[in-house]
Amino acid sequence: MTRFEPGAKVRVREDCPPGHIRTPVYLRGKPGVVQRYFGAFGNPERLAYNLTGPKKDLYKVRFRAADLWPDYQGSQKDVIEADLYDHWLETI
Amino acid sequence: MSGHHHHDHDHDHDHPHAPPQPDDKVHSYHQILSIALKELLIEKGVITAAEVRQFIEKRDSITPANGAKVVARAWLDPAYRARLLEDGNAAAAELGFPITGTKLVAVENTSDTHNVVVCTLCSCYPRDLLGLPPAWYKSRAYRARVVREPRAVLREFGTELSDDVALRVHDSTADIRFLVLPQRPVGTDALDEEALAALVTRDSMIGVALLDGGAR
Numbered sequence: 174m175t176r177f178e179p180g181a182k183v184r185v186r187e188d189c190p191p192g193h194i195r196t197p198v199y200l201r202g203k204p205g206v207v208q209r210y211f212g213a214f215g216n217p218e219r220l221a222y223n224l225t226g227p228k229k230d231l232y233k234v235r236f237r238a239a240d241l242w243p244d245y246q247g248s249q250k251d252v253i254e255a256d257l258y259d260h261w262l263e264t265i
Numbered sequence: 266m267s268g269h270h271h272h273d274h275d276h277d278h279d280h281p282h283a284p285p286q287p288d289d290k291v292h293s294y295h296q297i298l299s300i301a302l303k304e305l306l307i308e309k310g311v312i313t314a315a316e317v318r319q320f321i322e323k324r325d326s327i328t329p330a331n332g333a334k335v336v337a338r339a340w341l342d343p344a345y346r347a348r349l350l351e352d353g354n355a356a357a358a359e360l361g362f363p364i365t366g367t368k369l370v371a372v373e374n375t376s377d378t379h380n381v382v383v384c385t386l387c388s389c390y391p392r393d394l395l396g397l398p399p400a401w402y403k404s405r406a407y408r409a410r411v412v413r414e415p416r417a418v419l420r421e422f423g424t425e426l427s428d429d430v431a432l433r434v435h436d437s438t439a440d441i442r443f444l445v446l447p448q449r450p451v452g453t454d455a456l457d458e459e460a461l462a463a464l465v466t467r468d469s470m471i472g473v474a475l476l477d478g479g480a481r
Contacts, residue, residue: 195386195438195439196438197385197386197436197438199385199412211368211370211439211440211441212368214439214440215440217439231439231440231441233441238415238432238434241412242413246414246416246417247414247415247416247428247432248416248428248429248430248431248432250428250430250431250432251415251416251431251432251433251434252431252432252433252434253412253433253434253436254433254434254435254436255435255436255438256436256437256438256439256440256441257438257439258439
């Protein structure tokens, strides 16, 4: 059972922990919509230090370019998608 | 290797000599770290120099032509296209291109959606299918700008998208590797699979280029 279904509105956790983080800073705190579920994958935040731990659910999340960049010059249809682990996503 | 000459004539003759080229620039901290690690692993017998060379040789044998075959098959065979969009690893393996350790996801360009791929955090790329990424793909400029002003970046590649076309930038932040399935160029109905594959370029599979001219 996954926490999010496609279409779910989420927000990326606004956080700045040390270490090997695969959540880009430009997406932190930003709202997005879950597109699809990819499965559970090893957590790079642990693997980077040769540590084990539970696998994390991985989702493709879509962000409107205009939500990321207030002065965005392209089309309002433009989106950025990133692959984010469950523990970085909050329900909104 | 020493750069010294061992011949004994003087260098006062007048045929043109290329100036001596030092064969290495100064290594960065991380290059030195990587060389030291490799030497230690070899010294301790974990790997051999031949294995390292074989790995590099195998890597270098993978080229965008592999991806082009996948694209051409997807254009010709709707069932294969569906399998590719459903499970990229299985579809690539069908054509003899095994993908290990990552999940290949094909994203399809249509008349109203254009896809482009980046890895803002490092240089993730579908290497098992396309080989090593081009130098610009790893540059800070491409990585920073293609999520910030993607249309301006595409324009610099000669790719002009109309505002009616939604642009979708895929940031490869995890274990997924993206392959753009470009649109089949118009006027190619008579071509067979091999001829179609020859049309498919690396840049079209990254999404910075179109195959049917520079504008859409």
